Amino acid sequence: MKIAIIGGGISGLTAAYELELARKRGADIDWHLYEASDRLGGIIETTRIGSGDDGFILEGGPDGWVSEKPWARELAIELGLESDLIYSNDATRKTWIHLDGRLQVIPERMRLMVPEDLTALDASPLFSTEAKRAYATELTRSEELKASAPAHDETVATFVRRHFGHEVLAKIGAPLLSGVFGGDVETLSVRAVMPQFVALEREYGSLIAALQQRSSQRGDTPRQPIFTSLRNGLGSLTAALIATLPAERIHLNSPAFSLKREGKLWCVRYNTPSTRDIPGKAKKHFHHVFLATPLDATASLLKPIALEAAALLPTEASSATLVCLVWPARPVQDPQVRPGAPLTIPPGFGFLVPTTNLSCQPDPEPVEGEMERPASSPQRHEPQLLACTFVDQKFPHRAPAGSHILRAFFGSGSAEHFAATADAEIAAEALRQLRYLMGPLPDPDPILTTVRRWPRSLPQYEVGHLERIAELDARIAALGNLTLLGNAYHGVGLPDLIRDARAAAKVGVGQTNL
Numbered sequence: 001m002k003i004a005i006i007g008g009g010i011s012g013l014t015a016a017y018e019l020e021l022a023r024k025r026g027a028d029i030d031w032h033l034y035e036a037s038d039r040l041g042g043i044i045e046t047t048r049i050g051s052g053d054d055g056f057i058l059e060g061g062p063d064g065w066v067s068e069k070p071w072a073r074e075l076a077i078e079l080g081l082e083s084d085l086i087y088s089n090d091a092t093r094k095t096w097i098h099l100d101g102r103l104q105v106i107p108e109r110m111r112l113m114v115p116e117d118l119t120a121l122d123a124s125p126l127f128s129t130e131a132k133r134a135y136a137t138e139l140t141r142s143e144e145l146k147a148s149a150p151a152h153d154e155t156v157a158t159f160v161r162r163h164f165g166h167e168v169l170a171k172i173g174a175p176l177l178s179g180v181f182g183g184d185v186e187t188l189s190v191r192a193v194m195p196q197f198v199a200l201e202r203e204y205g206s207l208i209a210a211l212q213q214r215s216s217q218r219g220d221t222p223r224q225p226i227f228t229s230l231r232n233g234l235g236s237l238t239a240a241l242i243a244t245l246p247a248e249r250i251h252l253n254s255p256a257f258s259l260k261r262e263g264k265l266w267c268v269r270y271n272t273p274s275t276r277d278i279p280g281k282a283k284k285h286f287h288h289v290f291l292a293t294p295l296d297a298t299a300s301l302l303k304p305i306a307l308e309a310a311a312l313l314p315t316e317a318s319s320a321t322l323v324c325l326v327w328p329a330r331p332v333q334d335p336q337v338r339p340g341a342p343l344t345i346p347p348g349f350g351f352l353v354p355t356t357n358l359s360c361q362p363d364p365e366p367v368e369g370e371m372e373r374p375a376s377s378p379q380r381h382e383p384q385l386l387a388c389t390f391v392d393q394k395f396p397h398r399a400p401a402g403s404h405i406l407r408a409f410f411g412s413g414s415a416e417h418f419a420a421t422a423d424a425e426i427a428a429e430a431l432r433q434l435r436y437l438m439g440p441l442p443d444p445d446p447i448l449t450t451v452r453r454w455p456r457s458l459p460q461y462e463v464g465h466l467e468r469i470a471e472l473d474a475r476i477a478a479l480g481n482l483t484l485l486g487n488a489y490h491g492v493g494l495p496d497l498i499r500d501a502r503a504a505a506k507v508g509v510g511q512t513n514l
Contacts, residue, residue: 001029002285003508004268006256006301007292008035009042010494011485011501013241014075015290018505020245027509032284033245034270036255036297040242043454044494046235049326056405057233057398058324060452062494063407064088064229064395069495071502072237073228079240084232087225088394094348097126097172098437103351106172113160113173114197116211131167138163139208146205149198153463159190159197163207175352179387181492182318182411182458192461231397234494259289259301266481288508292485292501295459309475312468314488317456319415321383322407323430324391326448327441329402345404345438350389353437355411383414385433408434415455423451459488483508 003019005012012033019031039045045060065072067087076085096103107120115121118139121132138145145163156177160169174185181193191198197207204210230236242250251270258269265285272280291298295317302310391398391405399405408430410418418426427449435441469489476482483504490500 001287001508003029003031003288003290004266004284004286005031005033005290005292006259006268007042007290007294007297007486008033008037008040008250008252009292009294009486009497010044010238011487011497012042012290012292013040013238013245014498014501015292015485015505015508016245016249017241018502019509020249022505022509029509032249032251034251034254034256034268036253036293038252040250040252041235041238043457044234044238045452046233047324047450048233048235049448050400054400056326056400056403056448058326058405058448058450059233059391059407060322060324060450061454062234063389063391064227064234065494067224067226067228069493069499071495071499073495075498075502076230076237076240079237079244081230081236081240084230084236086229086231086396088227088229088349089396090223090225092347092393093226094346095176096346096348096351097175098351098353099126099171103346103437105346105348110172111211112176112194112197113164113168114207114211116208116215118208126171128167131165131171134165134168135208139206142205142209144205145201146203149201149205153189153191153466155463156185156188156190156194159194159201160185163201170354175354175387178355178411179352179409181461182320183316183460183462187316187460187462189461189463189465192465227394229395255297256293256301258283258304259291260305261479288481288483290483290485290501290504290508294457294486295488296456298484298486298488306475306479309472309479312472312475314459314461314465316460316462318458318460319412319453319455320457321410321415321418321426322452322454323410323427324448324450325406325408325427325431325434325446326399327404327446329400345390345393345406347393348390349394350387350407351437352387353385355384355386383410383417383429385409385430385437386411386414388434388437406434415453418453423449426451458492461492 005015012035016031016033019029023029023031043061047058047060049056049058073085076082095106097106104126106126107115107124109116109120115135118136121127121135148162157169160173169185177185177188177193181188200207200210204213253273254270256268256270260267262285265287266289267283267285268289269281269283272282291301293301295314299310299313302313385408387409389407391407392403431441431445476484485497485501485504487497490496
């Protein structure tokens with residue numbers, strides 16, 4: 001059986017790994033992977049500066065995965081990376097929200113916007129009295145909420161408002177969920193992006209009651225860390241995958257531009273690496289094709305052969321621009337270095353900026369639980385920073401002791417604004433906004449910055465997504481021997497993509513015995 005894998009991101013690489021395992025065990029398959037760019041790994045891209053304890057690990061894409069989903073960890077261990085697994089520093093975990101001109105901390109023991117302990121809200125300046133009352137009332141509305149849970153899909157915004165009201169949605173619900181899914185809570189499907197909360201509502205009604213019950217059942221059992229990563233960056237995962245694959249089966253700079261049926265086989269037409277700046281063209285026939293391409297490339301390949309199926313793909317996708325900024329440890333009493341302001345990083349993992357809340361109004365006096373911002377306030381404009389991760393505080397082994405890495409994120413509107421902007425200007429804008437949001441940053445400027453642009457990289461799971469994907473799966477199955485892989489279907493995280501790719505490859509291998 002001849003098998004083509006189109007796309008060399010984590011989905012395509014994982015499928016290739018599974019097929020190669022089967023081939024080595026004796027399965028009668030001949031697989032080849034075709035990647036449009038000159039590198040494998042897709043959005044996973046790690047830059048390593050220096051080595052050992054003196055080195056910096058900069059991620060150009062995701063920096064880890066959610067620990068409760070086991071599939072990425074299982075693959076890492078299988079590839080011999082168990083000793084490289086590292087975990088988030090949850091003992092010091094805090095998340096901050098920039099509201100009313102200053103950073104305000106989200107109360108402890110919250111899962112997204114749901115508190116496990118209502119007393120943690122008492123001293124928090126983040127919520128009004130009305131919002132705190134809404135939280136307390138939700139705990140008493142279990143039967144009402146269970147009875148009123150709709151039989152149909154709904155938006156995340158509608159779901160959160162039903163439980164906690166608009167203030168909770170605006171202040172932390174929307175920023176947190178937009179940070180994960182990059183989308184608009186007024187259109188995102190709650191069943192697709194928050195299935196665990198939908199299930200808790202059906203069982204308990206009150207989400208707070210559900211978390212409290214789960215906590216009671218857990219007892220003194222230690223919680224697993226929220227995030228997992230690898231000591232040398234996620235690039236070591238893709239490197240370990242690539243090391244298992246025969247080089248002659250990997251074809252870089254070979255974008256597929258046509259897919260169609262010819263008899264019982266699939267005909268894949270693709271460009272071959274350029275000779276004298278003139279790309280070549282080639283075609284090959286396969287029994288089975290794994291389409292592990294980004295959303296727009298998948299739509300382009302599907303439309304000529306299955307227009308109704310292509311119409312079921314997500315149409316909206318968010319973009320991201322990511323800036324990494326590196327400051328070394330400050331020298332001790334070095335007369336050659338001009339004294340500068342200290343780096344005022346609050347404890348925790350980072351902060352979020354609600355898109356409607358970059359206020360330029362005079363600030364009230366700060367209260368406990370808040371960080372005062374600098375006096376100089378730039379006028380609100382696009383692009384606007386959406387989030388920042390304090391890398392060296394979130395994960396160990398990312399930077400030498402005393403040094404710092406910040407990851408600043410801009411969203412879709414900013415990505416379009418930056419389309420023709422040089423990397424240096426984007427980094428300067430990120431630094432300017434960080435200084436406004438956080439206060440003084442070290443002088444001189446960072447010793448290193450990297451900029452990565454990921455246009456339309458995160459498909460939006462809008463209301464009705466699960467039903468559309470079920471119909472899409474049925475239509476693709478009817479075409480025969482074609483599999484869609486990637487983040488447009490059944491999950492956006494690395495564990496989800498790894499799970500789907502491994503399962504699909506095993507099904508493909510099983511067909512060789514038919």
